[in-house]
Amino acid sequence: MRIHNLSLGLARAYLVEHEAGLALVDAGSPGMEKVVLQTMQEISRQDLRIIVITHAHLDHYGSAAALRRATGAPVAVHLADASAMQRGDSPLGSPRGRGRLVKALFPLINFILHPEPVTPDLSLDDGDDLSSYGVPIKVLHTPGHTPGSCCYILADRWAFVGDLLSTTGGPHMQRYFAQDWAMIPASLNRLKALHPEKIYPGHGTDLLDGEVLQLLGSSSTQSGAGYRNA
Numbered sequence: 239m240r241i242h243n244l245s246l247g248l249a250r251a252y253l254v255e256h257e258a259g260l261a262l263v264d265a266g267s268p269g270m271e272k273v274v275l276q277t278m279q280e281i282s283r284q285d286l287r288i289i290v291i292t293h294a295h296l297d298h299y300g301s302a303a304a305l306r307r308a309t310g311a312p313v314a315v316h317l318a319d320a321s322a323m324q325r326g327d328s329p330l331g332s333p334r335g336r337g338r339l340v341k342a343l344f345p346l347i348n349f350i351l352h353p354e355p356v357t358p359d360l361s362l363d364d365g366d367d368l369s370s371y372g373v374p375i376k377v378l379h380t381p382g383h384t385p386g387s388c389c390y391i392l393a394d395r396w397a398f399v400g401d402l403l404s405t406t407g408g409p410h411m412q413r414y415f416a417q418d419w420a421m422i423p424a425s426l427n428r429l430k431a432l433h434p435e436k437i438y439p440g441h442g443t444d445l446l447d448g449e450v451l452q453l454l455g456s457s458s459t460q461s462g463a464g465y466r467n468a
């Protein structure tokens with residue numbers, strides 16, 4: 239099994255290369271489908287079996303509709319984010335810090351990027367097992383950033399976490415956008431309890447080791463010490 243780390247505009251996405259099929263975790267910003275299709279060509283694989291979306295923000299589902307057209311792969315998202323994605327929305331909740339500026343500019347960003355709405359083929363819930371699609375992925379509902387934010391756990395070892403945390407400027411919990419801030423630490427604890435070995439964030443070039451994950455969310459890391467410019 240190999241995991242291809244793709245930079246798809248504003249966010250990262252991951253192509254899981256499993257012998258039984260390919261799975262794509264997140265679909266990047268609008269117009270980035272070529273990067274995914276090119277990667278599939280490079281590895282001589284066309285069997286994309288499923289596209290799982292961590293949450294309904296345009297930098298994560300933006301190329302999903304185009305990729306579904308190109309590959310026939312179904313698109314899956316948690317049921318609590320399905321209607322936002324279906325409308326082409328990106329609910330930003332109650333932003334903090336520089337998230338407020340992004341929210342103020344968001345109508346312009348949305349106009350420029352113009353995400354294509356995606357009606358999901360599959361609405362997911364916590365605990366769902368997607369191994370019938372060829373890749374051993376389980377759904378962990380980790381709400382807060384959006385109501386339907388999910389982590390996808392591959393082979394009980396690797397965690398794709400969307401915007402629950404980021405490694406931009408150093409590893410940290412989500413701190414700019416949330417629908418419900420109180421749920422973010424609780425969701426992080428749900429992820430920690432699974433003790434994943436490696437964490438694949440939605441933003442940031444670095445992956446995170448499981449030991450570092452266990453340290454996140456303590457008062458020292460959340461005060462921003464050492465991570466002030468993230």
Ligand SMILES: [Zn+2]
Nearest residue numbers: 293295383401
């Ligand atoms: Zn997001």
Ligand SMILES: [Zn+2]
Nearest residue numbers: 249297401440
């Ligand atoms: Zn994002």
